[in-house]
Amino acid sequence: MKRFLLPHLICPACLPREYPLILAAEREAADDIITGTLTCTKCKRRFPIKEGIAHLLPDPDSSPAGAQWRYEEKGMTDRYLWSHYGDLSGDTVIDDTATSWANCLSRTATTGFDAGCSVGRITFEMANRCHLAVGCDLSHGFIKTARSLAQKRELDFSLPLEGNLTETFHLSLPESWRTDNVEFVIADALRLPFSANSFDQTASLNLLDRVSYPLAHLFEMNRVAAAQNASFLFADPFSWSTTAAPEERWLGGTTSGPYPGRGRDNVRALMEGKDGILLPAWTISQTGSHAWKMRTHCNHYEVITSEYFVAER
Numbered sequence: 680m681k682r683f684l685l686p687h688l689i690c691p692a693c694l695p696r697e698y699p700l701i702l703a704a705e706r707e708a709a710d711d712i713i714t715g716t717l718t719c720t721k722c723k724r725r726f727p728i729k730e731g732i733a734h735l736l737p738d739p740d741s742s743p744a745g746a747q748w749r750y751e752e753k754g755m756t757d758r759y760l761w762s763h764y765g766d767l768s769g770d771t772v773i774d775d776t777a778t779s780w781a782n783c784l785s786r787t788a789t790t791g792f793d794a795g796c797s798v799g800r801i802t803f804e805m806a807n808r809c810h811l812a813v814g815c816d817l818s819h820g821f822i823k824t825a826r827s828l829a830q831k832r833e834l835d836f837s838l839p840l841e842g843n844l845t846e847t848f849h850l851s852l853p854e855s856w857r858t859d860n861v862e863f864v865i866a867d868a869l870r871l872p873f874s875a876n877s878f879d880q881t882a883s884l885n886l887l888d889r890v891s892y893p894l895a896h897l898f899e900m901n902r903v904a905a906a907q908n909a910s911f912l913f914a915d916p917f918s919w920s921t922t923a924a925p926e927e928r929w930l931g932g933t934t935s936g937p938y939p940g941r942g943r944d945n946v947r948a949l950m951e952g953k954d955g956i957l958l959p960a961w962t963i964s965q966t967g968s969h970a971w972k973m974r975t976h977c978n979h980y981e982v983i984t985s986e987y988f989v990a991e992r
Contacts (some may be wrong), residue, residue, distance in 0.1 A: 680733040681862045682710045682810055687790075687991035690726075691872040692737040700726065700872075726872075728771035732822055732906035733864045734873035735815075750818040756798065757836040759821065760850065761974050763800035764962035768848040772980065776971040777804075780884065783912045783965065783989050784808055788882035792903060794868045794896070795886035799825030799861075801912075803852070805862040809880060813873075822863045829858040839976040846977065871899045879905040882912040885971075885985055887946070889923050893930045894956070897949060901957040907992060911950075911961060914969070943986045950990050961990035 688769040689697040698721040717733065718725040726739050749755055751859070764825040779860045781804040784791075791805030796814030798821050805812035816822055828834055833851040840846040844880030852858070866872050868883070868890055881904045883896070890896045904911060919932040926933060930971070931942025952960030973981040 680712045680728050680731060680864065681934070682712065683860075683891060684864070687813075688733075688735070688875050689872055689874045690722060691735055691867065691870040692724050693719060693721050694737075695869050696721070697874050698722070699874075703711055704728075709761070720977045722989065724889050730823075732819070732826060735864050735866045736817075737867060738868050751820045756818075756820045756824050757838055758825070759798045760834075760836045760974055761797050761838055761848065762972060764850050765848075765972075765974075767853070768850045770848065772974075773929055773972060774970075776802075776969050779969050780804070780882075780912070780914070780987075782912075784880065784882070786880070786910055788910070790877075791880040792873070792878040792882070794871070794881070794883045794900060795889070796825065796863065797821050799828065799863060801882055801884060802863065803829075803856055803858070804856050805871050805880060805882070807855075809860070811860045811862070811979070813878075814861070814863045815868070815871070816863075817865065817867060819865060822865050825863045826850065829861050829863070832858060838867065838974055841978070848949045869895045869899060872905045875902050876905045877903050879909045880912075881909070884912070884914045884987075885916060885983075887913075887915040887930070888918050888920070888942075891924050892928055893924060894928065894949075897930075897957060901915070906959055909992055911990040912987065913946065913950075913990065914985040915942065915946075916983050916985045918983075943988075947988060950988075959992050961992045963988050964991050965989040 688700045700717040704712050704715040712728050713731050715728045727734050777800050788809045791809040791812035793802040793814040796802045796816050799814050802814030835849050837845045837847045887893050891912050919929045930938045930945045933939050950961040968986045970984045
């Protein structure tokens with residue numbers, strides 16, 4: 680974990696109150712903390728740093744539960760690597776979706792945060808526009824892979840070609856991309872381990888319909904975003920499922936309850952200040968949709984369309 684992250688960290692277990700974490704480093708390399716412990720000044724919980732990765736979950740000893748286990752499988756990591764970086768790996772089937780998302784981050788910012796970053800493409804895109812950029816995800820496999828890519832700038836991954844045959848891809852980051860100012864941590868998108876107003880550029884892509892409490896995620900994103908001169912890139916396919924969250928917590932896709940109708944309309948209204956939950960209110964400056972792909976094998980792809988908006992305040 681890079682030291683530049685320390686001033687922004689708080690105890691996720693003590694939220695909504697914010698208490699800083701104190702570092703006890705055991706092994707370092709330059710400004711990178713390889714092993715150590717972060718301890719809450721209030722509750723005294725200890726959050727480990729292992730192999731350079733800070734584990735900042737509210738329960739530091741928790742393990743993946745339910746459907747989260749599938750994101751720890753190497754095959755899943757490789758599928759997301761293709762989805763995020765296929766355009767950099769020479770696959771002509773992948774489109775320019777990642778570039779399209781990145782174009783929504785066109786403004787220059789000081790600090791960037793990517794929630795549910797997966798294997799990190801948007802976090803790296805933020806790093807090219809910010810002084811520092813941070814990505815978080817629940818998956819240890821995703822974070823380990825993204826951090827390795829930041830350090831080595833290249834890796835190989837494989838996907839099914841046909842049956843038991845596989846195809847190997849080589850990924851190399853462009854020389855112009857910065858990696859010295861990017862970091863990845865394990866964290867829960869519902870209890871973010873960052874102090875209020877830490878980031879002036881934030882993103883949550885294809886995550887809202889996968890968390891157990893969608894409104895809590897938006898609340899957390901609003902909390903860590905700067906109160907002014909901030910931007911928020913939001914996107915989601917709104918594939919509501921009771922596997923992820925009970926229906927009464929959905930922010931759309933129902934005919935009754937607190938948020939009936941379409942998710943895109945309800946999220947926009949909340950961002951614009953409805954019910955006074957997400958304040959200061961945001962102004963929507965751009966809307967649209969992007970289709971993105973997941974590869975099963977060379978002749979089979981899943982296409983998902985996410986509706987997005989860019990909010991500013």
